[in-house]
Amino acid sequence: MSWTFDGGRPLYTQLVEQLKAKIVSGEYPPGQRIPPVRELAAEAGVNPNTLQRAFSELERDGLLHTERTSGRFVTEDVSLVEYLRGEMARELADQYLGQTQKLGYSKDQAVDLVRRRSEEK
Amino acid sequence: MTEELLSCQGLSKQFGHKTALAGVDLSLGRGRIVGLLGPNGSGKTTLIKLANGLLTPSRGEILINGEAPGPASKAVVSYLPDANYLPSWMRVRDLVNMFEDFYADFSADRAVEMLSTLEISGGERLKHLSKGTKEKVQLVLAMCRQAQLYLLDEPIGGVDPAARDYILRTILQNYSPEATVLISTHLISDIEPVLDEAIFIQNGKILLHRPVDDIREHEGKSVDEYFREVFKC
Numbered sequence: 087m088s089w090t091f092d093g094g095r096p097l098y099t100q101l102v103e104q105l106k107a108k109i110v111s112g113e114y115p116p117g118q119r120i121p122p123v124r125e126l127a128a129e130a131g132v133n134p135n136t137l138q139r140a141f142s143e144l145e146r147d148g149l150l151h152t153e154r155t156s157g158r159f160v161t162e163d164v165s166l167v168e169y170l171r172g173e174m175a176r177e178l179a180d181q182y183l184g185q186t187q188k189l190g191y192s193k194d195q196a197v198d199l200v201r202r203r204s205e206e207k
Numbered sequence: 208m209t210e211e212l213l214s215c216q217g218l219s220k221q222f223g224h225k226t227a228l229a230g231v232d233l234s235l236g237r238g239r240i241v242g243l244l245g246p247n248g249s250g251k252t253t254l255i256k257l258a259n260g261l262l263t264p265s266r267g268e269i270l271i272n273g274e275a276p277g278p279a280s281k282a283v284v285s286y287l288p289d290a291n292y293l294p295s296w297m298r299v300r301d302l303v304n305m306f307e308d309f310y311a312d313f314s315a316d317r318a319v320e321m322l323s324t325l326e327i328s329g330g331e332r333l334k335h336l337s338k339g340t341k342e343k344v345q346l347v348l349a350m351c352r353q354a355q356l357y358l359l360d361e362p363i364g365g366v367d368p369a370a371r372d373y374i375l376r377t378i379l380q381n382y383s384p385e386a387t388v389l390i391s392t393h394l395i396s397d398i399e400p401v402l403d404e405a406i407f408i409q410n411g412k413i414l415l416h417r418p419v420d421d422i423r424e425h426e427g428k429s430v431d432e433y434f435r436e437v438f439k440c
Contacts, residue, residue, distance in 0.1 A: 093429040096420035097400055128379040131372065132400045133240055136420065 089130040097132060101140035109149060109160055110171045120150065120158045209273045212237050212356055212387050213258060217267030220253050220411075227253040229411040230267065237355070238384035240401055242419075242430070243391040245408035246438050251391040252289055254408070255358045258389075259286050271356060282311070285354035289361040289391075291341055293333055299344055300329030306348050318351040321377065325370065339366045343374075350377055357388040363397060375401050396431040405430050407437060 091100050108114045120126070123141065127134040141158065144150040148166055152158045161167065186196040211234055218231040228250045235241060243251050256262040257269050260276030271280035293302060299322060307315045322329065325343050333341060342365045349357065357378075363371045371394075378388055379401060392398055405422060407414040414437065419430055426433050 091400055093432060094423060094427045096424045098420055124380060124382055127382070128376045130400075131375060131379070133403050133419075134379065134382045135238065135403050136400075139420075 089132070091132075098136050098139045098143070101130070101132065101137055102143050105140060105144055106149065106170060106174065109167060110174060114160045116160055116164055116167060117162045118160045119156070120160065122157065210236060211273070213269070213271055213389075214273075215254075215257075215267065215269045218254075218257065218264055218269050219266040220250075220257060220262060221265040226411050228257070231411070231413055233406070233413060233416065235356075235387055235389065237387055238382075239387045239403045240378065240382070241387065241389050241404045241406060242395065242398055242402045243389055243406050243408065244393075244395055244430075244434055245391075245414075249408045250411040251408060252360055253411075255286070255360050255389070255391060258356075258358055259284060283355040285310075285349050285352040285357045287346055287349035287357070287359045287362055291333075291345070293345065293348075295332070295334035297333055298329065299327060299331050299333070299336075302333070302344065302348060303329070306351070310352050312353040313348075314351050314353070318347055321347045321351065325373065339370070342366055343370060346374060350374075350381055353383075353386075355386050357386065359388065359390045361392055362390060363392060363394055368397075371397055395434055396429065399430050402430070407434065409438065 089104060091097055105114075114120060120141075121129070123134050123138050127137045130137065141150060145152065148163070149161050149170065150158055151161060182200070183193065183196055186199070187193075191199070213233070213235040215231045215233040218228055218233070219226070220228040231250075231254065243254065245251050253262065257264060258271065258276065260281065269276065271284060274280060276284075297305070303315050303318045303322075306313045306318070319329070322344070325347070327336075327340060327344060327347075333344065336344065342362070346359070346362050346366075349359065349362075363374055366374065375398065378390075382388075390398060390402075399419060402419045404416065404418050406416045422428075422430050422433055428436070
Protein backbone atom coordinates (compact mmCIF):
# COMPACT_ATOMS: atom_id res chain seq x y z
CA MET A 87 0.00 0.00 0.00
CA SER A 88 1.45 3.35 -0.99
CA TRP A 89 1.07 6.63 0.80
CA THR A 90 -1.03 9.49 -0.54
CA PHE A 91 -1.95 12.73 1.10
CA ASP A 92 -4.67 15.22 0.36
CA GLY A 93 -4.54 18.99 0.60
CA GLY A 94 -6.30 20.65 3.46
CA ARG A 95 -5.73 18.40 6.46
CA PRO A 96 -2.70 18.05 8.74
CA LEU A 97 -0.26 15.44 7.48
CA TYR A 98 0.09 13.82 10.87
CA THR A 99 -3.68 13.13 11.02
CA GLN A 100 -3.45 11.51 7.60
CA LEU A 101 -0.45 9.45 8.71
CA VAL A 102 -2.38 8.26 11.78
CA GLU A 103 -5.28 7.18 9.55
CA GLN A 104 -3.05 5.37 7.09
CA LEU A 105 -1.07 3.61 9.79
CA LYS A 106 -4.32 2.51 11.44
CA ALA A 107 -5.49 1.18 8.07
CA LYS A 108 -2.26 -0.81 7.74
CA ILE A 109 -2.76 -2.30 11.21
CA VAL A 110 -6.40 -3.20 10.59
CA SER A 111 -5.74 -4.66 7.13
CA GLY A 112 -3.02 -6.86 8.55
CA GLU A 113 -0.21 -5.27 6.54
CA TYR A 114 1.24 -4.62 10.00
CA PRO A 115 -0.06 -7.67 11.94
CA PRO A 116 -0.23 -7.79 15.76
CA GLY A 117 3.23 -7.97 17.30
CA GLN A 118 4.95 -6.89 14.06
CA ARG A 119 7.94 -4.59 14.24
CA ILE A 120 7.40 -1.20 12.55
CA PRO A 121 10.28 0.20 10.47
CA PRO A 122 12.30 2.97 12.18
CA VAL A 123 11.03 6.53 11.81
CA ARG A 124 13.70 7.64 9.38
CA GLU A 125 13.23 4.65 7.11
CA LEU A 126 9.45 4.87 7.04
CA ALA A 127 9.55 8.66 6.63
CA ALA A 128 11.73 8.28 3.55
CA GLU A 129 9.42 5.58 2.17
CA ALA A 130 6.32 7.71 2.70
CA GLY A 131 8.10 10.91 1.63
CA VAL A 132 7.16 12.72 4.83
CA ASN A 133 8.97 14.65 7.51
CA PRO A 134 10.39 12.41 10.27
CA ASN A 135 9.08 14.70 13.03
CA THR A 136 5.57 14.54 11.57
CA LEU A 137 5.74 10.76 11.46
CA GLN A 138 7.05 10.70 15.02
CA ARG A 139 4.03 12.73 16.07
CA ALA A 140 1.73 10.19 14.40
CA PHE A 141 3.56 7.33 16.15
CA SER A 142 3.14 9.10 19.50
CA GLU A 143 -0.59 9.36 18.96
CA LEU A 144 -0.83 5.65 18.09
CA GLU A 145 1.22 4.86 21.17
CA ARG A 146 -1.18 6.89 23.30
CA ASP A 147 -4.04 4.83 21.83
CA GLY A 148 -2.15 1.67 22.71
CA LEU A 149 -1.90 0.53 19.09
CA LEU A 150 1.89 0.76 19.06
CA HIS A 151 4.41 0.32 21.84
CA THR A 152 8.13 0.92 22.04
CA GLU A 153 10.63 -1.57 23.41
CA ARG A 154 13.56 0.46 24.53
CA THR A 155 16.21 -1.49 22.68
CA SER A 156 14.47 -3.38 19.93
CA GLY A 157 12.15 -0.85 18.31
CA ARG A 158 8.49 -0.13 17.87
CA PHE A 159 5.83 -2.84 17.61
CA VAL A 160 2.15 -3.22 16.77
CA THR A 161 0.05 -4.15 19.78
CA GLU A 162 -0.52 -7.85 20.42
CA ASP A 163 -3.95 -7.03 21.81
CA VAL A 164 -6.13 -8.42 19.02
CA SER A 165 -9.31 -7.08 20.62
CA LEU A 166 -7.92 -3.55 20.33
CA VAL A 167 -7.32 -4.07 16.61
CA GLU A 168 -10.83 -5.53 16.29
CA TYR A 169 -12.26 -2.49 18.02
CA LEU A 170 -10.36 -0.20 15.65
CA ARG A 171 -11.65 -2.21 12.69
CA GLY A 172 -15.21 -1.70 13.89
CA GLU A 173 -14.61 1.99 14.45
CA MET A 174 -13.23 2.49 10.94
CA ALA A 175 -16.07 0.51 9.38
CA ARG A 176 -18.63 2.58 11.30
CA GLU A 177 -17.02 5.74 10.02
CA LEU A 178 -17.27 4.47 6.43
CA ALA A 179 -20.92 3.57 6.99
CA ASP A 180 -21.64 7.06 8.33
CA GLN A 181 -19.91 8.58 5.31
CA TYR A 182 -21.98 6.43 2.97
CA LEU A 183 -25.22 7.41 4.68
CA GLY A 184 -24.23 11.07 4.61
CA GLN A 185 -23.33 11.00 0.92
CA THR A 186 -26.42 9.13 -0.22
CA GLN A 187 -28.56 11.48 1.84
CA LYS A 188 -27.05 14.36 -0.14
CA LEU A 189 -28.17 12.56 -3.30
CA GLY A 190 -31.71 12.54 -1.92
CA TYR A 191 -31.81 8.92 -0.73
CA SER A 192 -33.70 8.02 2.41
CA LYS A 193 -31.97 5.79 4.96
CA ASP A 194 -34.11 2.86 3.89
CA GLN A 195 -33.20 3.40 0.25
CA ALA A 196 -29.52 3.61 1.15
CA VAL A 197 -29.65 0.38 3.17
CA ASP A 198 -31.61 -1.30 0.41
CA LEU A 199 -29.06 -0.26 -2.17
CA VAL A 200 -26.18 -1.72 -0.16
CA ARG A 201 -28.03 -5.00 0.19
CA ARG A 202 -28.77 -5.23 -3.54
CA ARG A 203 -25.22 -4.34 -4.52
CA SER A 204 -23.74 -6.87 -2.11
CA GLU A 205 -25.97 -9.60 -3.53
CA GLU A 206 -24.79 -8.77 -7.05
CA LYS A 207 -21.13 -9.04 -6.10
CA MET B 208 26.25 23.10 20.45
CA THR B 209 23.66 25.81 20.98
CA GLU B 210 19.98 24.96 20.81
CA GLU B 211 19.44 27.68 18.24
CA LEU B 212 21.25 26.90 15.02
CA LEU B 213 20.54 30.07 13.06
CA SER B 214 19.28 33.39 14.31
CA CYS B 215 18.71 36.76 12.67
CA GLN B 216 17.96 40.04 14.43
CA GLY B 217 16.90 43.04 12.42
CA LEU B 218 18.81 41.61 9.48
CA SER B 219 18.80 44.02 6.53
CA LYS B 220 20.57 44.12 3.21
CA GLN B 221 20.65 47.02 0.78
CA PHE B 222 21.94 46.86 -2.78
CA GLY B 223 22.31 50.57 -3.55
CA HIS B 224 18.80 51.99 -3.30
CA LYS B 225 17.23 48.57 -3.46
CA THR B 226 16.26 46.87 -0.22
CA ALA B 227 16.66 43.11 -0.48
CA LEU B 228 16.03 42.31 3.18
CA ALA B 229 14.27 44.67 5.57
CA GLY B 230 14.64 43.80 9.24
CA VAL B 231 14.38 40.02 9.31
CA ASP B 232 13.99 38.35 12.71
CA LEU B 233 14.28 34.61 12.45
CA SER B 234 15.26 31.66 14.61
CA LEU B 235 15.83 28.10 13.45
CA GLY B 236 16.31 25.17 15.78
CA ARG B 237 17.90 21.80 15.09
CA GLY B 238 16.43 18.68 13.53
CA ARG B 239 14.12 20.63 11.24
CA ILE B 240 13.40 20.67 7.55
CA VAL B 241 12.28 24.18 6.71
CA GLY B 242 10.85 25.62 3.49
CA LEU B 243 11.85 29.17 2.58
CA LEU B 244 9.01 30.15 0.31
CA GLY B 245 8.43 33.40 -1.51
CA PRO B 246 7.86 34.89 -4.95
CA ASN B 247 10.73 35.90 -7.22
CA GLY B 248 12.80 38.72 -5.81
CA SER B 249 11.46 38.32 -2.28
CA GLY B 250 14.91 37.94 -0.68
CA LYS B 251 15.31 34.16 -0.41
CA THR B 252 18.73 33.97 -2.05
CA THR B 253 19.95 37.09 -0.23
CA LEU B 254 19.04 35.54 3.12
CA ILE B 255 20.84 32.31 2.23
CA LYS B 256 23.93 34.17 1.02
CA LEU B 257 24.04 36.17 4.26
CA ALA B 258 23.89 32.91 6.22
CA ASN B 259 26.87 31.73 4.20
CA GLY B 260 28.92 34.84 4.69
CA LEU B 261 28.89 35.47 0.93
CA LEU B 262 27.20 38.77 1.68
CA THR B 263 27.57 40.95 4.76
CA PRO B 264 24.56 42.56 6.45
CA SER B 265 23.87 46.26 5.92
CA ARG B 266 22.24 46.35 9.36
CA GLY B 267 21.38 43.81 12.02
CA GLU B 268 23.05 40.47 12.53
CA ILE B 269 22.93 36.84 11.53
CA LEU B 270 24.44 34.13 13.72
CA ILE B 271 25.18 30.46 13.09
CA ASN B 272 25.71 28.52 16.33
CA GLY B 273 25.82 31.90 18.06
CA GLU B 274 28.64 33.26 15.89
CA ALA B 275 28.84 35.48 12.83
CA PRO B 276 29.45 33.55 9.58
CA GLY B 277 33.14 32.76 9.16
CA PRO B 278 35.47 29.78 8.87
CA ALA B 279 33.87 28.03 11.88
CA SER B 280 30.37 28.32 10.47
CA LYS B 281 31.46 27.33 6.96
CA ALA B 282 32.78 24.06 8.33
CA VAL B 283 29.26 23.16 9.50
CA VAL B 284 27.18 24.74 6.73
CA SER B 285 26.63 22.95 3.43
CA TYR B 286 25.47 25.33 0.74
CA LEU B 287 23.88 24.55 -2.58
CA PRO B 288 23.81 27.74 -4.68
CA ASP B 289 21.02 28.45 -7.15
CA ALA B 290 23.49 28.67 -10.03
CA ASN B 291 26.21 26.48 -11.51
CA TYR B 292 29.35 27.34 -9.63
CA LEU B 293 31.65 24.42 -10.30
CA PRO B 294 34.29 24.63 -13.05
CA SER B 295 32.71 23.12 -16.16
CA TRP B 296 35.88 21.45 -17.40
CA MET B 297 36.08 19.22 -14.34
CA ARG B 298 35.00 15.59 -14.37
CA VAL B 299 32.40 14.37 -11.87
CA ARG B 300 34.94 12.14 -10.10
CA ASP B 301 37.41 15.05 -9.78
CA LEU B 302 34.68 17.06 -8.10
CA VAL B 303 34.08 14.25 -5.63
CA ASN B 304 37.82 14.18 -4.87
CA MET B 305 37.93 17.95 -4.53
CA PHE B 306 35.06 17.92 -2.03
CA GLU B 307 36.75 15.17 -0.09
CA ASP B 308 39.89 17.33 0.14
CA PHE B 309 37.94 20.44 1.04
CA TYR B 310 35.50 19.21 3.64
CA ALA B 311 36.33 16.98 6.59
CA ASP B 312 32.66 15.96 6.85
CA PHE B 313 32.30 14.86 3.21
CA SER B 314 31.58 11.20 2.45
CA ALA B 315 32.99 10.26 -0.96
CA ASP B 316 31.57 6.73 -0.72
CA ARG B 317 28.11 8.07 -0.28
CA ALA B 318 28.54 10.51 -3.18
CA VAL B 319 29.71 7.72 -5.50
CA GLU B 320 26.76 5.58 -4.44
CA MET B 321 24.25 8.37 -5.04
CA LEU B 322 25.77 9.33 -8.39
CA SER B 323 25.58 5.74 -9.55
CA THR B 324 21.92 5.47 -8.47
CA LEU B 325 21.26 8.56 -10.54
CA GLU B 326 23.23 6.97 -13.41
CA ILE B 327 25.78 9.75 -13.59
CA SER B 328 29.19 8.51 -14.67
CA GLY B 329 32.27 9.76 -12.82
CA GLY B 330 34.14 10.18 -16.07
CA GLU B 331 31.80 12.82 -17.48
CA ARG B 332 32.93 16.39 -17.73
CA LEU B 333 30.47 18.82 -16.16
CA LYS B 334 30.13 20.82 -19.40
CA HIS B 335 28.83 17.73 -21.23
CA LEU B 336 26.01 17.21 -18.77
CA SER B 337 22.48 18.55 -19.18
CA LYS B 338 21.24 21.36 -16.93
CA GLY B 339 19.26 18.96 -14.75
CA THR B 340 22.12 16.48 -14.43
CA LYS B 341 24.51 19.27 -13.41
CA GLU B 342 22.04 20.24 -10.70
CA LYS B 343 21.89 16.65 -9.49
CA VAL B 344 25.70 16.54 -9.24
CA GLN B 345 25.76 19.76 -7.21
CA LEU B 346 23.04 18.53 -4.93
CA VAL B 347 24.73 15.18 -4.33
CA LEU B 348 27.94 17.02 -3.39
CA ALA B 349 26.05 19.30 -0.98
CA MET B 350 24.08 16.45 0.64
CA CYS B 351 27.06 14.15 1.13
CA ARG B 352 28.49 16.37 3.82
CA GLN B 353 27.51 15.65 7.42
CA ALA B 354 26.77 19.31 8.07
CA GLN B 355 24.67 20.96 10.78
CA LEU B 356 22.96 23.36 8.44
CA TYR B 357 22.11 22.66 4.81
CA LEU B 358 21.19 25.71 2.77
CA LEU B 359 19.62 24.50 -0.45
CA ASP B 360 18.75 27.30 -2.83
CA GLU B 361 16.25 26.01 -5.40
CA PRO B 362 17.55 22.44 -5.29
CA ILE B 363 14.86 20.72 -7.34
CA GLY B 364 13.83 23.34 -9.89
CA GLY B 365 15.59 21.83 -12.90
CA VAL B 366 15.37 18.11 -12.23
CA ASP B 367 12.75 15.66 -13.46
CA PRO B 368 9.99 14.44 -11.09
CA ALA B 369 11.53 10.98 -10.59
CA ALA B 370 14.89 12.45 -9.60
CA ARG B 371 13.03 14.98 -7.45
CA ASP B 372 11.48 12.14 -5.45
CA TYR B 373 14.87 10.50 -5.10
CA ILE B 374 16.42 13.75 -3.88
CA LEU B 375 13.67 14.35 -1.34
CA ARG B 376 14.02 10.78 -0.08
CA THR B 377 17.75 11.41 0.24
CA ILE B 378 17.12 14.53 2.31
CA LEU B 379 14.80 12.48 4.55
CA GLN B 380 17.24 9.60 4.91
CA ASN B 381 19.95 12.09 5.75
CA TYR B 382 17.79 13.53 8.52
CA SER B 383 19.53 14.04 11.83
CA PRO B 384 18.21 15.58 15.06
CA GLU B 385 21.28 17.83 15.15
CA ALA B 386 21.00 19.16 11.62
CA THR B 387 18.57 21.50 9.91
CA VAL B 388 17.80 21.75 6.21
CA LEU B 389 16.61 25.05 4.78
CA ILE B 390 15.15 24.66 1.29
CA SER B 391 14.17 27.62 -0.86
CA THR B 392 11.79 26.77 -3.68
CA HIS B 393 8.70 27.62 -5.67
CA LEU B 394 7.75 23.96 -6.01
CA ILE B 395 5.85 23.89 -2.76
CA SER B 396 3.52 20.99 -3.41
CA ASP B 397 6.49 18.71 -4.13
CA ILE B 398 8.30 19.43 -0.90
CA GLU B 399 5.37 20.17 1.39
CA PRO B 400 5.11 16.71 3.02
CA VAL B 401 8.83 16.82 3.75
CA LEU B 402 8.74 20.09 5.68
CA ASP B 403 8.37 20.77 9.40
CA GLU B 404 8.04 24.50 9.02
CA ALA B 405 7.28 26.99 6.30
CA ILE B 406 8.62 30.52 6.10
CA PHE B 407 6.83 32.93 3.77
CA ILE B 408 8.99 35.83 2.69
CA GLN B 409 7.89 38.87 0.70
CA ASN B 410 9.66 42.11 -0.19
CA GLY B 411 12.51 41.26 2.17
CA LYS B 412 10.23 40.67 5.17
CA ILE B 413 9.15 37.48 6.90
CA LEU B 414 5.40 37.22 6.46
CA LEU B 415 4.95 34.08 8.52
CA HIS B 416 6.95 31.25 10.05
CA ARG B 417 4.76 28.36 11.13
CA PRO B 418 4.69 24.57 11.32
CA VAL B 419 3.24 23.10 8.12
CA ASP B 420 0.61 21.05 9.95
CA ASP B 421 -0.39 24.17 11.84
CA ILE B 422 -1.11 25.95 8.54
CA ARG B 423 -3.01 22.95 7.21
CA GLU B 424 -5.04 22.64 10.39
CA HIS B 425 -5.92 26.30 10.87
CA GLU B 426 -6.24 27.46 7.27
CA GLY B 427 -7.88 24.23 6.09
CA LYS B 428 -5.68 24.17 3.02
CA SER B 429 -2.30 22.95 1.92
CA VAL B 430 0.70 25.25 2.20
CA ASP B 431 0.77 25.36 -1.60
CA GLU B 432 -2.84 26.58 -1.74
CA TYR B 433 -2.24 29.00 1.10
CA PHE B 434 0.84 30.39 -0.66
CA ARG B 435 -1.20 31.00 -3.82
CA GLU B 436 -3.79 32.85 -1.76
CA VAL B 437 -1.31 35.00 0.17
CA PHE B 438 0.77 35.89 -2.87
CA LYS B 439 -2.10 36.19 -5.35
CA CYS B 440 -1.08 38.48 -8.23
